[in-house]
Amino acid sequence: MSLSVRVITPDKTVWDAExxxxxxxxxxxxxxxxxxxxxxxxxxxxxxxxxxxxxxWSAIALFGGFAEVEDxxxxxxxxxxxRGDKLNLDECRTAYEQAQTRSSASQGGEDRQEKLKAEQSLxxxxxLFQAAGGxxxx
Numbered sequence: 678m679s680l681s682v683r684v685i686t687p688d689k690t691v692w693d694a695e696x697x698x699x700x701x702x703x704x705x706x707x708x709x710x711x712x713x714x715x716x717x718x719x720x721x722x723x724x725x726x727x728x729x730x731x732x733x734w735s736a737i738a739l740f741g742g743f744a745e746v747e748d749x750x751x752x753x754x755x756x757x758x759x760r761g762d763k764l765n766l767d768e769c770r771t772a773y774e775q776a777q778t779r780s781s782a783s784q785g786g787e788d789r790q791e792k793l794k795a796e797q798s799l800x801x802x803x804x805l806f807q808a809a810g811g812x813x814x815x
Contacts, residue, residue: 678712679793682728684737684753691758692737699751701744704712717746721755723800725807730796736761738808740801773806
């Protein structure tokens with residue numbers, strides 16, 4: 678049983694296709710969705726969504742939002758999203774490494790807002806790097 682999957686940002690539709698399986702980065706952990714799933718509404722964290730069509734997996738970096746599952750339809754409304762197949766792995770690696778450096782440097786400082794911005798940037802660049810195919814040590 679297939680799922681109809683749509684990923685929508687404020688300015689574009691990033692994904693609109695049938696899929697066999699979806700793995701979402703919910704705020705409580707990874708959430709797998711198959712055909713026939715019970716109705717669900719969940720908050721999404723910044724992370725990587727994986728979509729399986731036949732035997733092929735696609736990765737999409739999501740930047741927070743919500744997902745609704747109902748009647749074999751998965752609608753994902755997010756603040757931003759980037760398909761992994763559209764990203765440059767080397768550029769994403771460089772951005773991720775720079776964000777790691779900024780995050781480490783901000784930890785010793787007093788500016789709480791700067792720490793939050795650095796952490797947010799690190800999470801976003803990590804998701805982009807992973808969606809592009811990069812491996813991240815945890």
